[in-house]
Structure formats: C-alpha cells, structure tokens
Amino acid sequence: MKTKTRRRRLFSLAVTLALGFVATARAKQPRGTTMTGIVKAVDHKTRWITFAQDRGPLRQFVYSSRTQFWHHGAEELPARLLPGMRIQIQLHHPLIGPDFVRHIMLLTQPATPASPH
Structure with a gap:
C-alpha cells in the first residue's frame, strides 16, 4: 500500500x-531583437531581405507572410519595402530555420535622385 x-x-x-x-x-x-539599418536588397518572391545594420554586420533574413510594415503610421504590405529604405525591425532567431521578422517600421524615405531638367 x-x-x-x-x-x-x-x-x-x-x-x-x-x-x-x-x-x-x-x-x-x-519579442525579438530590435535593430535599425538600411535595406540593401529585397526579393519579394522568396521574401528575403538583405539588411545593413547600423554599426553592425550585413544580415539576411526572411519576412513572414503576416509581417506588418508600418509606413508613416499606416500599415502597408511588405511588398512596398524597397532597397535604400531606413527601417527598424524586430529580428527573431529560431532554433530551427532562418532568422525572420514580423514587424518592420519605416524610419525615413530613401533618397530619390533628382531628375535633370
């Protein structure tokens, strides 16, 4: 017993x-690691982003299909993300699979070349 x-x-x-x-x-x-930097390249078909972190290394990661892209206070589709944009991200490092982001916030617009007149 x-x-x-x-x-x-x-x-x-x-x-x-x-x-x-x-x-x-x-x-x-x-919640991920918050980073700021410049977008160097974006492939929207595979959702890969090449990102130059401020005072840090060049990083590559994917954005999920439900990623929020905040552009001047309004939520946009991540397909509007372009090279040269200065952004703030929250980068996640999973144990399995590539690094990814769920939140992208535009800090400034990319500089556009002046058209010759």
Whole structure:
C-alpha cells in the first residue's frame, strides 16, 4: 500500500511540475531583437531581405507572410519595402530555420535622385 501511495504522489508531483512548466513557457513569448539599418536588397518572391545594420554586420533574413510594415503610421504590405529604405525591425532567431521578422517600421524615405531638367 505504501508503494502505491508513493507512486501516486510522485506521479501527481511530476504532472503538476510539467503543467506548470508548460504554462510558464507559453506565457513568455520572445519579442525579438530590435535593430535599425538600411535595406540593401529585397526579393519579394522568396521574401528575403538583405539588411545593413547600423554599426553592425550585413544580415539576411526572411519576412513572414503576416509581417506588418508600418509606413508613416499606416500599415502597408511588405511588398512596398524597397532597397535604400531606413527601417527598424524586430529580428527573431529560431532554433530551427532562418532568422525572420514580423514587424518592420519605416524610419525615413530613401533618397530619390533628382531628375535633370
């Protein structure tokens, strides 16, 4: 009888700890690393962005199909992202798969060359 009681208590303790761990892990959603820099290249077919981080390395990452692109306070499609734009991103580093972003915010417009008159 003592063995069954101990096993039940041990099992109950293990289940309680496991459920507590799952609830804690779900509550802590990673927000990513905030970075600013200049877009060097964009491939909208594969959703790859080449990004020159301010005072940092050149990075490549993908944007998800649900990425939010904020352009002058309004949400736009990421397809409007162009090389030369200065942006702020939240970069996520998953354990499996490429780095990706979910939020892109335009900081300034790219410089447009003046047309000769």
